[in-house]
Every structure is written in structure tokens, then in C-alpha cells.
Amino acid sequence: xxxxxxxxxxxxxxxxxxxxxxxxxxxxxxxxxxxxxxxxxxxxxxxxxxxxxxxxxxxxxxxxxxxxxxxxxxxxxxxxxxxxxxxxxxxxxxxxxxxxxxxxxxxxxxxxxxxxxxxxxxxxxxxxxxxxxxxxxxxxxxxxxxxxxxxxxxxxxxxxxxxxxxxxxxxxxxxxxxxxxxxxxxxxxxxxxxxxxxxxxxxxxxxxxxxxxxxxxxxxxxxxxxxxxxxxxxxxxxxxxxxxxxxxxxxxxxxxxxxxxxxxxxxxxxxxxxxxxxxxxxxxxxxxxxxxxxxxxxxxxxxxxxxxxxxxxxxxxxxxxxxxxxxxxxxxxxxxxxxxxxxxxxxxxxxxxxxxxxxxxxxxxxxxxxxxxxxxxxxxxxxxxxxxxxxxxxxxxxxxxxxxxxxxxxxxxxxxxxxxxxxxxxxxxxxxxxxxxxxxxxxxxxxxxxxxxxxxxxxxxxxxxxxxxxxxxxxxxxxxxxxxxxxxxxxxxxxxxxxxxxxxxxxxxxxxxxxxxxxxxx
Numbered sequence: 001x002x003x004x005x006x007x008x009x010x011x012x013x014x015x016x017x018x019x020x021x022x023x024x025x026x027x028x029x030x031x032x033x034x035x036x037x038x039x040x041x042x043x044x045x046x047x048x049x050x051x052x053x054x055x056x057x058x059x060x061x062x063x064x065x066x067x068x069x070x071x072x073x074x075x076x077x078x079x080x081x082x083x084x085x086x087x088x089x090x091x092x093x094x095x096x097x098x099x100x101x102x103x104x105x106x107x108x109x110x111x112x113x114x115x116x117x118x119x120x121x122x123x124x125x126x127x128x129x130x131x132x133x134x135x136x137x138x139x140x141x142x143x144x145x146x147x148x149x150x151x152x153x154x155x156x157x158x159x160x161x162x163x164x165x166x167x168x169x170x171x172x173x174x175x176x177x178x179x180x181x182x183x184x185x186x187x188x189x190x191x192x193x194x195x196x197x198x199x200x201x202x203x204x205x206x207x208x209x210x211x212x213x214x215x216x217x218x219x220x221x222x223x224x225x226x227x228x229x230x231x232x233x234x235x236x237x238x239x240x241x242x243x244x245x246x247x248x249x250x251x252x253x254x255x256x257x258x259x260x261x262x263x264x265x266x267x268x269x270x271x272x273x274x275x276x277x278x279x280x281x282x283x284x285x286x287x288x289x290x291x292x293x294x295x296x297x298x299x300x301x302x303x304x305x306x307x308x309x310x311x312x313x314x315x316x317x318x319x320x321x322x323x324x325x326x327x328x329x330x331x332x333x334x335x336x337x338x339x340x341x342x343x344x345x346x347x348x349x350x351x352x353x354x355x356x357x358x359x360x361x362x363x364x365x366x367x368x369x370x371x372x373x374x375x376x377x378x379x380x381x382x383x384x385x386x387x388x389x390x391x392x393x394x395x396x397x398x399x400x401x402x403x404x405x406x407x408x409x410x411x412x413x414x415x416x417x418x419x420x421x422x423x424x425x426x427x428x429x430x431x432x433x434x435x436x437x438x439x440x441x442x443x444x445x446x447x448x449x450x451x452x453x454x455x456x457x458x459x460x461x462x463x464x465x466x467x468x469x470x471x472x473x474x475x476x477x478x479x480x481x482x483x484x485x486x487x488x489x490x491x492x493x494x495x496x497x498x499x500x501x502x503x504x505x506x507x508x509x510x511x512x513x514x515x516x517x518x519x520x521x522x
Contacts, residue, residue: 016052016059028052042067103127106232107139110204110225118218120206122186125229127194127202128162135159135202143184144207156180158191158203165200167192167223169214173207188212190219192226196234204229267292268300270396274515278489280457281508287314287387288455288508289322298396301329304453304512305389305408308429317376317385321430324372325391329365365391366440369404369430373438376431386431390423390453399445399516404438406430411453413443418479423451450485451514452478457507458492461500469499485515 015031030051038060040048047067050060100106107125114123122142126135135158157178161168170189173179191205204226267275277290287307295301303325307314369391376385390411392403405411407429413421427438445451454474461469477483477492489511496509 016050016056018048018050018059018063020048021046023049040064040067042071100232100236103138103233103236106229106236110229111139111141114204114206114222114225117221118190118206118214119208119212121209122184122207123205124158125194125202125204126158126162127233128200135162138202142207144186157189158205161191161193161203161205162200165193165195165198167219167226169216169219171211171213185209188214190214190222192219192223194226194230194233196230201230201233263289264292268294270300272517272519273300273396274485274517276485276489276513276515278493278509278511280493280505280510282457282505283310283508286310286508286510287318288457288510289318290453290510290512291322291325292512292514293326295330295393300394300396301325302392302394302403302451302453302512302514303390304411304455304510305387305430306455306457306508306510307387308385310507313383313385317380317383317387317431320376320380321372321387321389324375325368325389328368328371329391329393364440365393365402365404366438369406369427369438373406373430373432373436374434377434377436380431381433386429388455389430392451394445394514399447399449401443401445401451402440403443404440406438409454409456409459411451412478413445414450414452414478414483415446415448417481418483419475445514445516447516447518449516450483450488452488453512455508455510457505457509458496458511460507461496461509462503462506463499464501464503469496473499485513488513 016028017025017030018027020026026048036052036054036056038050038057039046040050040060040063042064048063050056050063052059100109103125110125111123114120120142122140122144124137124140124144126137128134129136155178157168157170157173157176160178168189168191170176170191171187173186173189186207186209188211189205189207191203193200194202194204204222206222263279264277267277275292277292279286279288279290281288287310289303289305289307291301291303293301303322305318305321307317307321369389372389387406388408389406390403390408391406392401394401403411403423404427405423405425406427407425410422410424412419413423421443423441423443426441428436430436459469459471459474463469473495474492477495478488492511493509
């Protein structure tokens with residue numbers, strides 16, 4: 001720049017002098033005949049003067065132009081340096097965030113970088129709780145919010161940013177009507193929403209106890225930080241959810257295995273009798289169950305039941321009902337020193353004067369169902385859980401079946417001509433209220449007879465059009481002279497699957513069948 005000015009002075013025909021703002025000669029020579037003085041002002045600031053003839057005005061104008069150019073170069077260089085630093089910080093932050101799966105750590109990293117670029121005394125990262133619809137303060141520095149605090153989503157300036165999804169600058173917070181007196185006093189604030197694919201999940205805010213003039217550049221920078229934070233938070237939440245899902249799957253698999261363990265590993269093999277069962281839960285665990293177990297004196301316990309509701313709760317009660325039936329029917333022998341559950345006015349307790357079942361009561365279905373009902377009603381009435389339940393005790397030698405049907409679907413007796421008898425309910429569902437009245441009925445299974453039981457998941461199965469499989473269609477399969485026990489359940493299940501087609505199974509499907517063979521001389 002100096003060379004350009006010196007060259008310009010040399011071509012002038014009269015002496016010219018360039019002075020600084022204090023009058024000190026910088027370039028040229030001062031002539032006694034100099035009659036003109038031209039000030040050099042750059043951006044309203046006097047930085048010197050040019051003395052000489054009228055031609056000195058050209059030199060002053062050139063100096064102003066060159067000075068402005070120099071200032072713009074320095075400003076641009078400074079701006080580029082700032083941008084480089086900003087980009088470098090954001091890049092480094094992005095690298096660090098990509099490896100973090102903890103929201104607290106993510107917030108800490110974001111605020112560390114934010115404070116290098118934007119002045120602030122306080123800051124917080126707030127997430128919208130989808131369950132409570134409150135804003136949860138998950139990270140904070142300063143005193144504006146307490147960590148782990150929750151605020152209503154529609155309250156204060158930050159709540160407004162979350163609600164509208166628009167970033168804001170408020171440089172006079174105390175005059176803003178959304179400011180809440182209960183907050184720690186602040187004077188200036190900038191806030192940007194955290195967005196994941198245009199869905200607002202929270203906000204990040206910086207504030208100052210002293211008055212600051214936050215700019216649009218500050219807000220633009222905070223919005224960029226918020227975008228990076230939101231992406232990292234989404235990854236952290238997704239990772240956390242995957243862990244939860246993996247744990248839930250593991251627990252569900254354990255539950256499935258436990259439930260399978262409560263079902264018979266294999267059905268009893270009894271000379272002269274054939275047993276078969278189908279168990280197809282609608283979910284990972286089920287409320288349906290069946291059981292077949294040997295009792296003393298050549299008796300066989302038979303159970304098919306459906307616990308109300310679905311899912312884990314009903315599966316737990318399925319295990320309870322199954323265990324109570326087995327215990328109270330005498331499957332588990334009690335020594336003389338063991339005592340049975342007996343009913344009291346408030347609960348079931350141990351009575352030292354009576355045993356669970358004597359030789360006449362072992363396997364008594366009426367006694368078993370009554371005790372099961374009272375135990376569940378007394379101990380779990382607050383859960384409102386009950387089961388429709390059929391429990392029968394079959395004399396293997398004679399075919400005599402003593403049974404109680406507690407509100408369950410009628411079981412069917414089928415012979416060579418088709419359905420010949422229905423074993424209808426003899427009492428209400430089991431477990432609803434203490435001391436419910438049940439009746440025991442008897443029937444003989446003759447040679448060739450099939451006892452068939454099912455849960456309502458069979459008849460209530462729906463096709464893609466919402467039509468039920470229905471009892472009529474079930475009977476159309478059962479009520480046929482050519483029916484064979486060997487493929488009975490397979491045939492019903494095949495028809496069910498064809499009916500359901502690609503629709504999700506609505507309810508648990510359970511079937512149990514017992515066939516008395518013909519004697520060799522029959």
C-alpha cells in the first residue's frame with residue numbers, strides 16, 4: 001500500500017505530505033506553499049491528513065480507499081478464522097457425540113462446546129417426557145433449574161419453544177410475560193428446540209444473569225448444536241430401548257420356558273386309554289392351560305382352563321391355578337405332620353386338626369375346586385383374576401368320571417355316531433368370590449367314547465373378515481360317524497389355521513381329548 005501511495009505522490013507536480021492523526025509526517029515533504037489540507041477518515045474515524053496542492057485530494061481519497069480495503073481484509077480474515085474455529089469445534093463435537101450413548105454425557109459435551117462460543121452463566125438440556133407430558137431437566141449448569149426437576153410443558157419460555165418448535169432470543173427476559181417469578185432471575189436467554197425428524201423432543205437453552213445482546217449468529221450456532229445433540233440423544237434412546245427390549249425378550253423367554261414346565265412334559269400313557277392335547281398361545285405366554293396327571297388308586301386328573309385376560313398376569317395365575325389343583329387333589333402327598341389349607345373369615349390358614357384329603361377325598365373334584373376357589377378369592381381378590389375351569393377325576397378301571405365345570409365351555413362326549421352329550425357348567429368361574437357354590441356331576445365313558453374339551457380361543461378364532469370360527473363349525477367337524485381319535489385334534493387345528501389365515505391369532509387355543517379304547521373282546 002505504501003508503494004502505491006509513494007508512486008502517486010511522485011507523479012504530482014507539487015510537494016505533498018501525508019500526516020498521521022497527531023500531525024507527524026509519515027510520507028512526502030511539507031512545503032511552505034502548501035495551501036490545502038485534506039482529512040483522511042475511515043469509518044468515521046480521523047486517521048490522518050494530506051497537505052499540498054489541490055491535487056492532494058486525490059491522495060487522500062486513495063488513502064481512504066486503501067485503508068478500507070485493508071480493514072475489510074482483516075475483518076474477513078478474522079471472520080474466516082472464527083468460522084474455522086467454529087467448524088472445527090462442531091466437527092470435534094460430532095466425533096465425540098457419535099461415540100456416546102449416555103444422555104448426561106451428551107449434554108455435558110454439548111455445553112462444554114457451547115460455552116466456548118456463546119457467553120452464558122446458566123444452561124440446561126430439557127427433554128419432553130412422552131408419558132407425563134412434562135419437561136424433564138436432564139442436565140444443567142448454573143442455578144436456573146435444579147437437575148432432575150420436571151416442569152409443565154406449556155410453562156415459561158423454554159416450554160413455549162418446545163410447544164412451537166421455533167428457536168428464540170429473549171434479551172430482556174424480565175419483561176417477557178412467559179417469565180416465571182419462581183425461576184432464578186436471568187436477563188438474557190437463547191433457546192433452540194431438539195428435533196428428530198421434525199418431532200420436538202425437548203430443548204437446549206443458554207441464559208445469562210447479566211444483560212447480553214444475543215445475536216442471530218448465536219442462535220444459529222445453538223440451533224446447530226441442538227441438531228447434533230438431538231441426533232446423539234436419538235441414538236442413545238434407541239440403544240437404551242434395544243437393551244430394554246433384549247432384557248424383556250430374555251425375561252419373556254424365561255417366562256415361556258417356565259410356563260412350558262407347568263404343562264405336562266408328556267401325557268400319561270395308560271393301557272386302554274389314549275390322550276392328546278394342543279396348546280397354541282396367542283402371545284409369548286398364555287392364560288390357557290391343560291393338565292393330565294395320575295392320582296392314587298388308578299385315577300386320572302383331567303384339567304382344561306382359561307384364566308381371564310391375557311399376557312403375563314394371566315400366565316402367572318395359570319401357574320397358580322395349576323399348582324393348586326394338583327396340590328388340593330392329593331397329587332402331592334402330605335405326611336401326618338403336614339396340614340392343609342382351611343378357610344377362615346379372613347384368609348386361608350393351616351389347621352392342625354385336619355388333613356388336606358383323607359383316602360375318601362383324594363382326587364375329589366368338588367373339594368379341590370372349592371378349595372382352589374377360596375384360596376384365590378381370599379388371597380388375590382384385589383387383582384380380580386379368575387378362571388373358567390373344568391376338573392374331572394377319571395376312574396381308569398371303570399370309566400367313571402366325576403367332574404366340576406366351573407363356568408367353562410361345555411366338554412363333549414363323542415361316540416361312533418357323533419356328539420352324544422354335553423358336560424355343561426356346574427358352577428361359576430373359579431376365584432371370583434369366596435364360598436361360591438359348585439356341584440359335582442358323574443358320567444361314564446364307555447368303550448369308544450371320546451371326551452373333548454377346548455377353550456373359547458377355538459370358537460372365537462377370527463378370519464380376515466372378522467368372522468368367528470364358531471361352535472357350529474366345530475360341531476360340524478366333531479359330529480361325524482367316521483371321526484377318528486388319531487387325527488381328531490390335527491383336523492380341528494388344520495381347519496382353525498385355514499380359517500385364521502394370515503390374521504394374528506386373537507386368543508390362546510387349547511384342546512384336550514381322552515379316548516377309551518374298545519376291549520379286545522368287543
